[in-house]
Every structure is written in C-alpha cells, then in structure tokens.
Amino acid sequence: MKEALLFDKLKDSDVVLCRMCAHRCRIPDGERGKCAVRENRGGTLYCLLYGRLCASHIDPIEKKPLFHFLPGSYSLSIASAGCNFTCLHCQNASISQYPQQFSEIEGDEVSPAHVVQGAIRGGCKSISYTYTEPTIYMEYALDCAIMAREKGIENVFVSNGYMTAESAGLIIPYLDANNIDLKGDDEFYKTVCGGRVKPVKDTIILMKGRGVWVEVTTLIIPGLNDSDAILREIAGFIRSVDYSIPWHVTSFRPTYKILDRSATPADTLRRAYRIGIEAGLKYVYEGNVPGSHGENTYCPSCKELLIERYGFTIRRNIIKEGKCPECAGTIDGVWQ
Structure with missing residues (x-):
C-alpha cells in the first residue's frame, strides 16, 4: 500500500x-x-497494489504487439491485478477483474529494483507493463521505469489509453513505447468496456506528440466493431494523428462474457487491412493469424519485404539503420 x-x-x-x-x-x-x-x-x-505482481514473464516484443520497436528483442512483462475497464471480452479477466470480484489484492511482493535486475538477468532490452492496465498501478510502474531508464532498459506500456493528461504526463518522460487499444466507437466503449472513446484518442494524440513511439491495436469482434463505418473511423483518426502509426487489426476468440460470437474471419481482417491502407496508413498488420502475409513489414515506397514474421517469430529482417536497403526509404520506428 x-x-x-x-x-x-x-x-x-x-x-x-x-x-x-x-x-x-x-x-x-x-x-x-x-x-x-x-x-x-x-x-x-x-x-493498494504497490509492488504486488500477479504476472512476470519474458516475452518477444512482438507479443505486445510492437512491430516497429526493437524487433526481435525480448521484454520482461509484468502486471498487477485490476483494471479501470470492465471489458466483456477480456482475455485476462482472471487477473484484470479479480479485485472487483473478490475485493482482495493478490500478488507477490517485488521491489522495483528486483524488476529491473530481472530484466537485466533475462537479457531483456525493455520492461513491458502489460496484461492488465498499467495506469492503475502507476506509482509502481513509474518507480520501475525511472530505475530502468537509469540502467539503459526501455519502458513499454500496453494500455487501454484511458488516462488523464496528468497521469500521462507522469510516465511520458520515462516511456519509450506504448501500444494503445482503440477498441471501437463510443457506443462500443459504453456497452462493452465501461468507458468512453474520447479519452483514449486524447492519450494517443498526447503520447505521439510528446515523442513516445505509439502503435495502435483494434481487436475486431464480429457484429460489434467490425463494420466498415467503425473501421474507417478508427483508421481515419489514426491517419489524422500520424500516418506512420502502425495499426494492428487482430482476430477475436470467444472468451469471458462474450461467448456467443464466432472467431473473427480472415476475410474481415483482410477488409480491415484494406481500409487502413486506403485511409493512407503506411503500416497495417493482421494479428492472431500466424502465417498471414499481413504480419510482415513492407517498404511503403517500393513494397520490398523488409521483415518477415510468423506469429511472434522474426524469420528475416533486412532493415538497415531504419532504411529500406532497396530504395533507401525511411522506415518509421525504433530499430536499435
């Protein structure tokens, strides 16, 4: 506490x-x-959960998902229980909703110093605050991030973006990358997540404007946020902030309280991919479908295959110093 x-x-x-x-x-x-x-x-x-971890794992950075931030590196992923959303489709509901359901604060006591040392011992280039919403344990995340920065370890948020300008301002000086969910339109946020869309958009604008590397993820749920209108609105918003922001459109699997929907068809992801490209986004990715060419990074200028992926594994990466070796075009991201 x-x-x-x-x-x-x-x-x-x-x-x-x-x-x-x-x-x-x-x-x-x-x-x-x-x-x-x-x-x-x-x-x-x-x-109530300062220093209490309910999860700690070493993951590929691609699992966050971050495709333009230190590709091929590993990240120490940590989480504390709880969330400020009540998403009906949460894949980590057993930990994100635990305090709401049982009023208990579970987790192992781990100091920020031990978190940073664990990242160093594990050969990780970053620490990811993930699995649940890091904003709710900001005091702990901030102390870890400050120590990590001193040791040359990068800091990554995987966030629902439901922050205030004040809380974002606390972490931004120590934050290197943030994958932010942009889940749907305002009606989706109200009925499925227990929130609103505007604060999420405000966080994306603020983070990008302050120099944090931002990628955006939309989990597409059939019948809830898969319409052309919603997808075009999301893609258009991202384009209005910065067309170099990568957009991950990922496949839903029935879970938690949404069990009456099918998994996202591959054709829906392909449609979302086309909508993103037509909106002017430079980088769009199809997620949760290993083996799809939609996982790969191509040069926006000459279409050269630059990073070939299979799931969270990189099979080939020919980007050199942030450039395409074929046409010398700049490939946006943090590469080393």
Whole structure:
C-alpha cells in the first residue's frame, strides 16, 4: 500500500477525487474507485497494489504487439491485478477483474529494483507493463521505469489509453513505447468496456506528440466493431494523428462474457487491412493469424519485404539503420 499520486481531497468532506484515469472517480471515505485498487482512507487515497505482481514473464516484443520497436528483442512483462475497464471480452479477466470480484489484492511482493535486475538477468532490452492496465498501478510502474531508464532498459506500456493528461504526463518522460487499444466507437466503449472513446484518442494524440513511439491495436469482434463505418473511423483518426502509426487489426476468440460470437474471419481482417491502407496508413498488420502475409513489414515506397514474421517469430529482417536497403526509404520506428 502506498499513498496515491494525483488525487484531491474535496472541500469540507472526506471524499477524494482521483485524477489517475479518465473516470475521475469521486471516492467516499472507506470506498474504492472503479478500478477497485485505489481506496480512500480518511481523506487520503491509497494505491493498494504497490509492488504486488500477479504476472512476470519474458516475452518477444512482438507479443505486445510492437512491430516497429526493437524487433526481435525480448521484454520482461509484468502486471498487477485490476483494471479501470470492465471489458466483456477480456482475455485476462482472471487477473484484470479479480479485485472487483473478490475485493482482495493478490500478488507477490517485488521491489522495483528486483524488476529491473530481472530484466537485466533475462537479457531483456525493455520492461513491458502489460496484461492488465498499467495506469492503475502507476506509482509502481513509474518507480520501475525511472530505475530502468537509469540502467539503459526501455519502458513499454500496453494500455487501454484511458488516462488523464496528468497521469500521462507522469510516465511520458520515462516511456519509450506504448501500444494503445482503440477498441471501437463510443457506443462500443459504453456497452462493452465501461468507458468512453474520447479519452483514449486524447492519450494517443498526447503520447505521439510528446515523442513516445505509439502503435495502435483494434481487436475486431464480429457484429460489434467490425463494420466498415467503425473501421474507417478508427483508421481515419489514426491517419489524422500520424500516418506512420502502425495499426494492428487482430482476430477475436470467444472468451469471458462474450461467448456467443464466432472467431473473427480472415476475410474481415483482410477488409480491415484494406481500409487502413486506403485511409493512407503506411503500416497495417493482421494479428492472431500466424502465417498471414499481413504480419510482415513492407517498404511503403517500393513494397520490398523488409521483415518477415510468423506469429511472434522474426524469420528475416533486412532493415538497415531504419532504411529500406532497396530504395533507401525511411522506415518509421525504433530499430536499435
């Protein structure tokens, strides 16, 4: 437990206003915010999961997914339980929704120093704050990120983007890359996720504008966010921010509370891919379909195959110093 960052005690009451995520919860004394891991105790807000890890694994960076950030490298992936969303299709619901369901804070106590040393011992070039939403354990993620930066380790968020400008401002000086979900339109966010789309878009704009390498992922669920109109809106928004932002359109599998939908057809991913390209995006990827050419990176100028992938494995990478060896065109990303 640690006193939280970014909260205000409201005048003449024991209610606090949490400013860590875009819900901006008003939390009465003795209660918790929507994430269920921030609790008001006598007018002071506490983060209940500081230093408590529910997951720690070494992953390929491609699993985040990040395709233009240190490809072929490994990342120490860590997570604490909880989330500020209640997505009906969450593939990690057993840990993301645990505090909401049981009011307990589970996890092994691991100091930031041990996290960083684990990354060094594992030969990892980065630490990824992933599996659940890192914003809810920002105090811990921030301490880890500061230490990692001192040791030459990169920092990566895999985030739903439901932040405030204040919380994004805390981590941006130490954050190197962020894969942000842009899940659908506002109706999708309200009915499926328990949020709104605008704060997510604001975070994407802010992160990209402040120099963080950003990639965007959309998990496509048949009948919920797979219409041409929704996909064009997402692609158009990404294009309006920066057409060099890679867009990952990935395949859904029935899970958690959405079991009445089929897996995403390959044709739907191909359609989303075409929509992204037609919108003017330079890099669009089809995810969760190993063996698809939609996993590969091609030069936007001459169409040379630059990075050949199979799942999370790189079979070939001929990018040299961020350039296409065939036409010398710049390939956007962080390559070394």
